[in-house]
Amino acid sequence: MCLAIPARIEELNDSGNAIVNLGGVRKEISLALLDEVSVGDYVIVHVGYALQKLDEDEAKQTLAAFAEMGQLDELRAELMESGT
Numbered sequence: 001m002c003l004a005i006p007a008r009i010e011e012l013n014d015s016g017n018a019i020v021n022l023g024g025v026r027k028e029i030s031l032a033l034l035d036e037v038s039v040g041d042y043v044i045v046h047v048g049y050a051l052q053k054l055d056e057d058e059a060k061q062t063l064a065a066f067a068e069m070g071q072l073d074e075l076r077a078e079l080m081e082s083g084t
Contacts, residue, residue: 004046006059009039020045023063 007020007029017028020043030049031037042059043050054062 004044004051006042006054006062007045008059009037009041009043009050012037012039018043018050020050 005022007022007027009018010021010026011019012031013019013028016031018031018037019026020029022045027045027048029043029045032049034043034050034053037043037050037053042054042056044052044054
């Protein structure tokens with residue numbers, strides 16, 4: 001299954017990419033589809049690309065729902081496998 005995952009931006013780099021964190025999993029993703037993101041912002045990540053910004057409350061609610069459904073480990077694995 002392929003889902004979009006809320007993740008928090010931890011670092012920005014000069015190549016237009018960012019390092020995001022999802023429950024301890026850090027991954028470099030592309031920001032090519034977004035403008036004006038900052039460290040601390042939450043984004044929706046799908047196959048290595050940030051698709052849109054998401055407010056912190058909504059991101060936390062979504063991650064809590066995934067955890068409640070037992071899907072958070074699967075999402076972490078997907079983030080680790082996705083390429084940029």
